[in-house]
Amino acid sequence: MMDMSMGMQMAPQMQMKASPALIALNNMLILSTLELQQMIQQELEENPALELTEPQEELCQRCGRPFTGATCMHCLQEDMRTIEADRDDYTGPVEDDEFDPLMLVAAPPSLGESLVRDLRASLPHEDHFIAEYLIGSLDDQGYLEGSLDDLAANIGIDVERAERVLHKLQEVGPVGVGARNVPECLLLQLRRLEQEGITQPHIEQIIRNHWLDLGEHRYGAIAQALGISYDEVVAARDFIRQYLRPYPLERGNADGTVSPTQTAYLTPDVIIREEEGRLVAEVVESQRYFLRLNPLYQELARQAIRGNEASVTSEEKDHLTQFVGRAQLFLTNLRQRRETIRRIATYLIERQEPFLRHGVRYLEPLTRAEVASAIGVHESTVSRATANKHVQIPSHEVIPFSHFFTASLSIKDVLLELVTKEARPLTDQELVEMLRQRGFDVARRTVAKYRNQLKILPSTLR
DSSP: OOOOOOOOOOOOOOOOOOOHHHHHHHHHHTOOHHHHHHHHHHHHHHOTTEEEOOOSSOBOTTTOOBOBTTBOHHHHHHHHHHHHHHSTTOOSOOOGGGOOGGGGTTOOOOHHHHHHHHHHHHSOGGGHHHHHHHHHTBOTTSOBOSOHHHHHHHHTOOHHHHHHHHHHHHHHSSTTTTOSSHHHHHHHHHHHHHHTTOOOTTHHHHHHHOHHHHHTTOHHHHHHHHTOOHHHHHHHHHHHHHHOOSOTTOTTOTTOOOOTTTTOOOOOSEEEEEETTEEEEEEGGGGTOOEEEOHHHHHHHHHHHHTOTTTSOHHHHHHHHHHHHHHHHHHHHHHHHHHHHHHHHHHHHHHHHHHHHHOGGGOOOOOHHHHHHHHTSOHHHHHHHHTTOEEEOTTSOEEEGGGGGOTHHHHHHHHHHHHHTOSSOOOHHHHHHHHHHTTOOOOHHHHHHHHHHTTOOOGGGO
16 A cells, blocks of 8 residues: 655755845945944944044045134035025125135024924923924925824824924914925914904815815815805915915025025035046045054954964954954945945946036936946845935035936926926926927826925916
8 A cells, every 4th residue: 555645855955145244234335424433433442453543634524625723614615605606696606715604603593493492492391302303304395294193103102292292383383384284284374364364264174175176176076065156166276376385484485484404414425526527426434434453453363363372362362353353344344335335426427427517407217227237236235325325416415316316306307497487377288298398208197296296286276
């Protein structure tokens, strides 16, 4: 009789596992410059075989040039030129002998600083950290980024407490700041107008319950739902156009308010500058860290390898092996990180030089996979090396690495120009046709998506 029982069998299988060295490199590769600085400091504290040598002269962390006293005069001059160029009455370049660093000392406080000051005065001390966290969560337009539930969970408080602090923020800040969406922003402004005696009978119901219908021109549906006339809905739309604005911190506010993040300083991880007519890339961390193996540990490690038992005990040999090997691996990964980022930046210069020289309108489609193939690494390596990192381009603007891989930025730039220069509000379909004439073949729904991302209202509300 045939034995039909099934037995367990072990079959050999080959599995690829990442080495500890590769894991360490990947962990280091994804760090921003500031995070890397923290890692280096921690490694210096924990590993006696690693030491930091001071450069001959202190360098600016932004441009890499030597300081003049405690100040980088080059960066200050460049900042002043940028400020002057943005002024309406700008008539020519600022001469170097006109520059006065003390002019920067009298700069007014940012909106974020003002909000923190005002909220500290109006909230109990135990809620100050909540206020500061919420202010830090405002985007460039003054909206609260993320859901309040998530923000409350991040700092370990209940939603009701976060809601109370948010309401206080909305009271003390510029009208609309702290809103979570456009309707809430408009309703906050509406309350302020009501205090001034400016009202409209149906506007609040339309904003609360029929905002999408209003944006899609379904005036008849709104009129039927509210039991009012078509003309009354149109009057409400005109009221919005006249008295309300969809974004609390639009550029050019009459009160001079600025974005809470507009004055935030971004530290570039890579600087792309022009030298002798060509663009070159420099990894910023290479200017800051002068690490090496401790010479004493290095010599003792050589003796241990030669087997000189008289000078090195077994315990010391284990100590040397552990820390010298760890330091060598750390330095190797640091060099590989720097070289990988440099090679990526160099290739981006080759592919996107028109963008770097002439602006976002000349940005070409490019993927991380293309970069990886060109420099001979895996796509995930490019993703890690560019994640959460910023580049200072020749115009001195600091941009995320992701901009190089977002081809839609050039379309958005044209779209913004078309809307800015429109003689009358253009519909999405009209924008599609005008973009097509300029060589951008996009669908109407894509235009609507980009328009929303640019915080541009539908034609009926512009």
